[in-house]
Amino acid sequence: MDGAGPGLPVDPIEVLRQRRSAKWQTYPADVLPLTVAEMDFALAAPIADALRAAVERSDAGYAKAGPELGRALAGFAARRWNWDFDPAAVTAVTDVGVGVVELLRVLTRPGDAVAISPPVYPPFFDWVAEAGTRLLEVPLACDETGWRLDLAALEAAFATHPAAYVLCNPHNPVGRVHSPDELAALVRLARIYRVAIVSDEIHAPLVLPGATFTPVLTVPGAAEVAVSVLSASKAWNLAGLKCAAVVTAAPRMAAVTGGLPADTRWRIGHFGVISAVAAFTAGEPWLDQLLLTLDQRRQMLGDLLRQRLPMLTWHPPEATFLAWLNCAALGADDRARERFLEHGRVALEPGLHFGAAGSGYARLNFATSPDILDQATARMARSAG
Numbered sequence: 001m002d003g004a005g006p007g008l009p010v011d012p013i014e015v016l017r018q019r020r021s022a023k024w025q026t027y028p029a030d031v032l033p034l035t036v037a038e039m040d041f042a043l044a045a046p047i048a049d050a051l052r053a054a055v056e057r058s059d060a061g062y063a064k065a066g067p068e069l070g071r072a073l074a075g076f077a078a079r080r081w082n083w084d085f086d087p088a089a090v091t092a093v094t095d096v097g098v099g100v101v102e103l104l105r106v107l108t109r110p111g112d113a114v115a116i117s118p119p120v121y122p123p124f125f126d127w128v129a130e131a132g133t134r135l136l137e138v139p140l141a142c143d144e145t146g147w148r149l150d151l152a153a154l155e156a157a158f159a160t161h162p163a164a165y166v167l168c169n170p171h172n173p174v175g176r177v178h179s180p181d182e183l184a185a186l187v188r189l190a191r192i193y194r195v196a197i198v199s200d201e202i203h204a205p206l207v208l209p210g211a212t213f214t215p216v217l218t219v220p221g222a223a224e225v226a227v228s229v230l231s232a233s234k235a236w237n238l239a240g241l242k243c244a245a246v247v248t249a250a251p252r253m254a255a256v257t258g259g260l261p262a263d264t265r266w267r268i269g270h271f272g273v274i275s276a277v278a279a280f281t282a283g284e285p286w287l288d289q290l291l292l293t294l295d296q297r298r299q300m301l302g303d304l305l306r307q308r309l310p311m312l313t314w315h316p317p318e319a320t321f322l323a324w325l326n327c328a329a330l331g332a333d334d335r336a337r338e339r340f341l342e343h344g345r346v347a348l349e350p351g352l353h354f355g356a357a358g359s360g361y362a363r364l365n366f367a368t369s370p371d372i373l374d375q376a377t378a379r380m381a382r383s384a385g
């Protein structure tokens with residue numbers, strides 16, 4: 001284990017390279033991958049134990065996401081965010097992507113417009129198309145204080161009557177935790193213009209010290225127009241195991257989840273359900289350690305950028321382990337990212353994947369060891385010089 005800094009341990013790079021997941025299989029062995037949102041920390045012990053026990057029992061059949069998942073998530077949401085909901089209002093889905101696409105299919109008719117706010121997690125663009133709907137882009141606003149929802153632009157867009165808005169709460173890649181006032185204004189617009197809100201809250205457990213998460217369904221009036229999709233997969237690094245949860249809080253939206261195809265329940269990962277229940281019931285001490293570790297890495301990254309890459313600018317994220325770096329000083333489009341990869345052998349996510357507003361940007365994943373962050377920023381600095 002890497003003892004270079006406090007916080008959760010990370011295996012040395014040669015051990016990390018043995019992982020078979022996407023982050024570690026996409027680039028040649030000399031590239032440091034700070035790309036796809038997987039973390040380099042070891043699994044939380046209660047989750048590893050639950051999975052090991054399942055393997056010991058040869059318990060690898062179909063998932064049966066019963067009331068346990070709803071109870072586990074509702075307990076976590078109540079303790080963490082003072083959000084009380086009926087465990088029976090939880091519907092398991094394969095992953096957040098499948099949940100959002102299937103919800104859009106029920107909430108819209110073919111060809112309807114669905115709004116999103118770039119720069120945003122790239123699959124949002126694909127999900128709208130996959131659901132047979134039309135993309136309506138309402139970019140975030142950005143000023144010297146950072147990125148936020150552009151409520152005036154959202155009002156103008158909602159006045160054209162899109163069927164739905166896919167909210168990213170907190171927002172990947174900019175790391176913004178939307179405030180209660182912003183969410184209240186969004187819900188007010190959604191009610192006036194009859195736009196359904198599908199809130200992707202996968203990063204909610206990853207709100208870092210200094211910020212507070214507001215679940216959209218806790219906003220007065222939201223229950224009739226909004227549905228939330230959550231998962232343990234980002235915060236506990238379980239993306240390959242395939243389990244997410246849709247939450248509703250009013251009969252109208254419960255009817256929407258009731259309209260999801262019945263067969264989707266057979267497409268959920270059994271290990272996904274087992275690990276999600278373990279995460280939500282017994283994973284909080286580890287999560288607290290993780291958040292302190294990510295807070296340190298965020299601080300460290302800020303120091304390294306200031307010292308080594310002063311031409312890059314950023315607004316440190318309030319949530320997630322992702323840094324949205326303005327690299328425009330090194331060129332437009334994805335030029336800086338290409339330079340970091342070709343000459344520095346450091347892979348970041350290309351800003352343009354997050355929409356046109358991502359020109360000149362790159363996204364860096366800092367859920368790794370101090371040593372890897374140190375090496376990566378040193379290589380980026382050399383390649384930029």
Ligand SMILES: Cc1ncc(COP(=O)(O)O)c(C=O)c1O
Binds near residue numbers: 094244
């Ligand atoms: C905002 C957001 N939504 C969804 C996902 C993917 O979730 P899933 O693998 O459950 O589809 C990610 C992954 O990074 C994400 O950042």
